[in-house]
Amino acid sequence: MPELNLVLLGPPGSGKGTQGERLNEDLRLPYYATGDILRGAVRDETELGKSAKEYMDRGDLVPDEVIVGLIAERIDSEEARDGFILDGFPRTTPQAEALDAKLEEMGRSVGAVLLIDVSDDEVVKRLGGRRTCEANGHVFHVDFNPPKVEGVCDIDGSPLLVRDDDKPDVIRKRLATYHEKTEPLVSYYDDRGVLRRVEGEREPDEVTEELRRTLATMKLESDGAV
Numbered sequence: 001m002p003e004l005n006l007v008l009l010g011p012p013g014s015g016k017g018t019q020g021e022r023l024n025e026d027l028r029l030p031y032y033a034t035g036d037i038l039r040g041a042v043r044d045e046t047e048l049g050k051s052a053k054e055y056m057d058r059g060d061l062v063p064d065e066v067i068v069g070l071i072a073e074r075i076d077s078e079e080a081r082d083g084f085i086l087d088g089f090p091r092t093t094p095q096a097e098a099l100d101a102k103l104e105e106m107g108r109s110v111g112a113v114l115l116i117d118v119s120d121d122e123v124v125k126r127l128g129g130r131r132t133c134e135a136n137g138h139v140f141h142v143d144f145n146p147p148k149v150e151g152v153c154d155i156d157g158s159p160l161l162v163r164d165d166d167k168p169d170v171i172r173k174r175l176a177t178y179h180e181k182t183e184p185l186v187s188y189y190d191d192r193g194v195l196r197r198v199e200g201e202r203e204p205d206e207v208t209e210e211l212r213r214t215l216a217t218m219k220l221e222s223d224g225a226v
């Protein structure tokens, strides 16, 4: 079977992380989330983290050259031989072009881009109530998925915080950045015939089901059965 190179696309708060982790279990492919990689670097105070933090706190994107190297290294690794799931990358046209170039060098290409569609109003509701555990990044929501004890992570007992970039003015900035820089990728990938759109304003399980169905249909198509 050819390898499966997947990209999850959608605004911040559309559920890419939740769905990416589920696909990661289903498909047994490595899952690379640039936001998680960068937050880890900020926590560990590495050079990468130090240079990325100011952009992230403002809701801006970190420069393309920083992020492209990070991803290229992972895609080219042994664990990604059968494919990968990308979340949060690419986020700009130059990043998408760099990804295409890297894959082409390896005789591969993007197999599918799964767009999780969610409105701006829903993003503001979701991110504004999100609480993230300080130690390991476990995610809760004050209304939709509250922890058993307010302000404490159910899983590891560490404090739950509002991510700096989940503060209201930064959420608005992240959405503006998404529309300006990332949304052009919808037509970029649609033109290449790999875009699949999934309605994201539903229960997470329903979104997962639709993603599974979409991937199954794609597989049938590529096997020549449809």
Ligand code: AMP
Pocket (backbone or CB within 6 Å): 012, 034, 035, 036, 038, 055, 056, 057, 059, 060, 061, 062, 063, 064, 067, 087, 088, 089, 090, 091, 095, 165, 174
């Ligand atoms: P996320 O968790 O995917 O929303 O990412 C959090 C923040 O990390 C973003 O607001 C950006 O500042 C930065 N970031 C993550 N992925 C990228 C990327 N592909 N290009 C540039 N900046 C990124």
